[in-house]
Amino acid sequence: MSKPHVRFVAKTIKGRFSDLIDVSDQTNPSPEARHQAFLSRGLAALARQMVSPCTDVTAAQSVVDGRDDCGVDAVAVDPPSPQPHIWLIQAKWSDGLKGTFGMDEVNRMIDGLNYIVDLNFEKFNNRFRPHIPQLEEALDNASPRITLVLALMRVDPLHPDIVQLLKEKIKRFNQVEEMVDYKILDLRDFHRALLGDAAAPKIDTRVQLQGFGQEISPARAFYGTMTAPAIADLFAEHRRGLFARNIRDALDLTDVNVKIRNTLLDQPEHFWYFSNGITVLCESIQPIGRSLPGGVGDFALTGASVVNGAQTVSAIHRAFSENPDQAQHGRVLVRLISLENCPPGFGDQVTTNTNTQNPIEDRDFKSLDNAQITLRDEFALALGLSYVIRRGEQVPDPEHGCSITEAAEALAATHEKPEYAALAKRDPSALWQDEAYQELFGATPNVHHVWRSVQLLRVVRNELAKLRDSSVSRPAAMAGYGDLLIAHVVYQQLDNTDIEDPDGTWDKQLAQVPTLVADAIKWSLQSINREFGPKSHIIAAVRNTERIRRVVRSAVTGMSADPSSATERQERAPRVRQIETVKTLLTAERISDGTVLEFRPVTRTDRREMAGWLDEDAARGRAVWRNNDRAQLQWQADKKWYSPTGLVRKMRTMAYGMEQPVQGTLYWYVPDEGSLIDLADSIRAEQDLVVEEESVPGDA
Template sequence: MNPLQVRHVREALVRQFEEHIDLSDLDDKTPARHREQSFLSRALAAMTVQHVAGAGPADAAASVIDGFDDWGIDAVAVSEDVPHVWLVQAKWSDNGNASLDQASALKFKQGFDLLLREEYARFNKRFQGLADRVDRAFGEGEVKITLVVALLGRPVLADAVNFVFKQACKETEPMTDVRVMGLPDFHELVRSGVGEPKIGLAARLDGCASVPEPFKAYYGTMHAGDVASWYEEHGDRLFAKNIRTSLGLTTVNRSITDTLVKRPDHFWYFNNGITVLCDSVRRTAKFANAAGGPGDFVLAGASVVNGAQTVAAIHAAVKQAPDVASAGRVWVRLISLEDCPEGFAIEVTQATNTQNQVKARDYAALDERQARLRDDFALSLHKTYVYKRGDVDPAPDAGCSIVEAATALSCANRNPELAMRAKQNQELLWEFGANGSYRLLFGAQPTAYRVWRSVLVLRTALAHLAEGNRTREGRAAQVAEHGDLLIVHLVMQQLVHEAFDDQGAEWESVLVRVPSLTDSALEWLIHHFDAEYPNNSALVTFKHPQKCRQLVDLALESARSGQPRPELPAEYSPTPKENERKAAAVPVIVNSGRVADGSPVEFRPVTGPERRTLLPWITEDPRRGQATWVNDRRRPLLWAADGKQYSPTGLTMQMLKLAPGEPPKAVQGTTRWYLPGVGSLAAIADSIRSGETD
């Protein structure tokens, strides 16, 4: 306990977030003490987001979802640059002794599990404004999820609490990690300033030289171990003025780390180096007269504005192999801002981060097989094949790009892992080497006919899946989204005997079969997913190679067996008849007297298309997502947007009609309208039917 540190943090929370934290769910009857504690807890969650995700005060406050139906998650932040989601649970204490008990940790994990299962409708309206961003991030192959425990107390978790988080990480490895922040961390943030921390660094440059004018700068090489120590002490705060922080364990960063671990003497030749902007750069007297020799420097207000990925990868390499990696050298520039004009720091940051980068796909363009494939497309098919980055992709009927070709060939390959790689990260398509995707896809020089016909199957299957997504719900929708390329793989494996390379083959008759094969592949994949992993989320399962191979083998065997397609649960694809049954929920609720007249009801979309269509529309006018319950058996929802009464399904259809976009074919309105802190109308009716109580 440190009362002075607690006071400093409290004052900073009030100063930064008093105008931004939403307390509208607390009415006038809420005691002042409770209101104050709610503010401080939510502001602490916002400050955490501000630090870990680099958000401004307003955006950080908007990430706070604390309140009814938060499921133990106080804030949710999503990186726009790379797929990274932070889930925060914050605990405030006036005495600076906040801790996390096992019950709170279990509730936090329960909320995490709901998000992984994409049960977004279970969360409150504050989360609904973030749902689509979370959904898009989860749809990316290499999404990173960080569970952040923010305690205004000691940053230590009890063994029972640690066990809960270890289980969460084990179930979702390798995409999840845990971070604990305590009073010392928050006080340091407040002391140094969350927005632009004033970091002091020491640097020794070998082969040191200077640029005296127009603006003072120094350059030379540093040992990787010294750079790693910067990150060890300051973390992502080193990159406060950078366009982005470390992107995590990307393909490029893995390559940087591998070079330092395996060939540290080559690192300087392979890496572009680091640029550090400093409020001031002071050279010490030691080695001051050694021209071209070493130089010791003291850096005030330092920020790495180019090379964030290099710094983070160096740190990872040094932790992995300290004796070897520390000896590597990296090129470093130190630029002093003491005599620079206003805006110069921003110009340097933008210029050093917007130069065109060479990507792995660019090396594939050097392969002569790509040029031969381009010529084969032109001469055999009279179509265009684009394989150089920067060239405009042709219209769909006129040809395809190397990216679409590689994705289609990945699905056509007998090994489902290639389709998984394409889904996870397209950069993995250009991995060279004996087991790299590129050699497996293009090494045998595929013909233009094979590539083009594979692309047509890919397009047809994905288009059919997209069409069906308007009516799928629950686990069916999740399998269709996260397993889409595995579904195309299953379709391709049922077409292996077709004449992909035969110039005279009639391909339209093959494409006509693709929608039916896609439906069969999807249904069998869902069936076996439910049977083998009934409690797992599709998001996690379809990132696991061994589980994917197992499911693909089972689904392919079933699809080829000729047996009737499996009957899936009705709630996966609601029919009008099912809607009528759910509509009966309204008289059940009215007859029970369970919900009082005037109770607030809020809309929560269930499917991805609904989120994308309705949430932006509701954000324009929040009244569109609000209604009041009226104990009327036909029209129990009094819509705040127009003051008229509707049935739950009728109001949902009316909203879909008014909002931009095409409405789905079937809607269960009672599963979309929620009483905060209680549940959906459908769930309330089911509870009444089964005789359960709150």
């Protein structure tokens, strides 16, 4: 591929996004520099359309490139589903096919990923703000998938050291489960995507089926067994070109895909029985030789495309790459369907129907268990409530009952072993496997135990929602991710000896929960920081069975040994006289007079309630700094002077009537440098001072 192909992509970007992508923030006055910035952002928008199809307007709105983009040039979240998918895109344009992606780019993109996983959205610029609600919703899910997309205008492969560094960085996010992956798009991918079906590779290949059979009418088809090595070789040769007609391509990090790979590595002899198989559409199929049905047959395929089983194919390839000695024993059922002499649209019908059938889940089998049927009856007779056990049935309002799914989560949270809380958070479907299911429900589940566990989890979640909306940083992440962990810790503090007694006083226990939730968060965070470090991911602590065990042990012991709250305990600790943030900045003259600062909402409530108000007038989100003892910020909305905290208080009151105390230095950012408190902390670190934000004149 050469420069004409680059010009074709550039022309397409210009045609699609000229009036949609904003480059007004570019400070370089050179028209060529601004054009290159436009092409880079356009490439990010184009990549967004390729990984998550959308309109040109939506693609342009996905672009967040600019100052403080934290290595993310565009962001997309697929529509809500059982497993949300987040796409983080970094794009590098180059007219000369030298789109670079080196160590600095890897580190910046991983920094951005860290901020997102830890819910530190204020680290990003204001272009990023519209995407936060979707990201929060996706990350609230038990098992989101995140793909880092490298959109590079180049044809040469990345340097192996850079690829290895990226893999090592990503591996840290996948210690609990495979949550993060990466995808590289180069000129070939962009060119093929823009040409559409005309650029789809035509795959002609030969395959061998063991024990094959055939169908003659209405379409010619052959079916039989292929070995895992043969499938792996097929993918290695043709890669994603195999999936040109597939609706979903190969979704490498889906729960199904991981299970497929694990089955092939752990039980290769069972793989044929556990897999749904692979369906391949072909323009034509030609048997080679005179093989008879029931034997081994060789077939020449023209225009072959996997339309169902893309995940199976990619999972087999990855498993075979990881452990060929084990995976080579696997076999899989394959169907070859010829489109020769078929009516128009028949291939599309095959593709659609093979990809839209509802799979049967383990949970569906458990709904047939006599214990669940009995529990449903007891909910009605003993409690006057509904207990829904079948998928598709309407879930009752909270005051009228619950579902089997909510019950399983609640029982996992209140089980004596915290590992089940981690399992439920990591992979809810695993609760329906026989061993876990028996541990949670037992042979004869007690209706009062089940319902009271549900009540407890609901109270914990309601309290966490309040705290999450008003918290920042790690407490916000704990409130967002830690519902089952916190419920487990709280349950250990309650008198639960009579939880199964119909006459038990469970309401008195529930009344203690709100206070206990706040303390459980603080003790759990202390435990995580001590056990795994203050920069460790909260999401890992709540999903990993070993980590959650250590956190719970420490948190429960601490709360039980000291009846006072963690806050009171900290207040009793000796205080060191510490330097206040604004004074630190003024003394060091860290910020030059006239510097324009940017306001970024910190809490979820602020983001939700202030977004529209800020969008009404861009001046509301800007202030000019001066080095003054009393009023450092000139708000551009009214040209008056305020302290950082005083201005945030005024803005929150105007936006949505919030008058509670606030730490204003968290909200105001010097672009590309950090918040006021970040800058003060860096000064203190250089001076080796221990400091704490205190209220002093000038920051009230």
